[in-house]
Amino acid sequence: MSQLVLFAIDICAVALLVFGLYFPRHRRRDLVVAYLGVNVGVLAVASALSASDVGAGLGLGLALFGVLSIIRLRSTELDQHEVAYYFSALALGILGALSTTSVWLSGGLMALIVAVMFVGDHRRLLRHYRHQIMVLDSAVTDQVALVAQLEQLLNARVHTATVQRLDMVNETTVVDVRYSVAGRGTAAGTSRPARAGAVR
Template sequence: MDALVLAAKGITHHIAPTDLSTRGGLDVVALLVLVGWLYRRRPSAPAMPLVLVTLNVGLFAAMNAISAGKFPAGVGFGLFGILSLVRLRSAAFTLRDVAYTFVTLVIALCTGLPQRDGWLVITVDTVVLVAVLLVDDPRTDQPPTRTVRLTMDRVYDDPSLIAQDVAFRFGRAPLSVEVDEVDYVRETTRVSARYPAVPGEPAAQDMEPREQVTAA
């Protein structure tokens, strides 16, 4: 239908209706596998499937609009500039969501380019989906953790003492501790400590400085 409308305007000499329909069908199938099956194997933000689908469909449409006729280079950059304005601002947006968003855009780019051999598009989509299937395996999940960010009111000469001090002040030994910032002016050290996650707790938590306890 889209191709027929564009053909009526005389700008689809580079896109045939059959080619557009074939690529659109491949994009839908790949999207169903990626979002409908692979992504839904794990708990996620309820709105993320909608985000992934709209990004894919929007980029697919933009690629076809750019390829449909003689567009100035500025128009193409403008369309992708508009897409770059989209920001996903959600506390539940994880690195896994970033990966799936990237794969969603890659599939849209591969299927959105006209006059490409069908076997090439199918091969690229299949390779991407199989890679996601193998890497994002729920059976290999590590126990969930949460990050606690603390500001320690001292500078440590011996880095090995940081984990001990964090355990003493927070009340539990951390799984790991990373130093984020050392301020020699204020004599503070900002660290991120990882702890086993407890159901219902946030993924990250900021802790204000506590009084330094000194041994007598």
């Protein structure tokens, strides 16, 4: 009976994680089925292994390896917060299959995972900090001049600027910029970059 209760708690927790947190915040429909599939798949495999003679540790290790391989060999780009949702869905499935622990302990840990994701992925947490990949229409070799140019374009304080590609022939600079807009006059996304574009 306790196992069925854990199953129900897991389904409620992953539904809240996916439909209450992830999709309303990020609106990426293709990952909804991925998170649900990972959760239910791990829940089913771990539950079946716990009732068989095969070591549950070996089975969970194989499941983790499979999920990590999927994430590593993905064909589409995933942001770090989307990887965090993957691991959260995976952890919820594992906790839902652990019949050796009490319902209260497993349920509390599931609630903790959802609560951490709610806070960690909240739009107000560190909301002034931004990240962009920019393409400048000039080849800038001086780091100080590069930072000054980026701060002028973004109207923000640049914390790090890492040059990813410097093309002296076509006079372009691809730079990874991490900056904050706190205390600045314009909001993020209102920059006037010269042939600059943000991929994230």
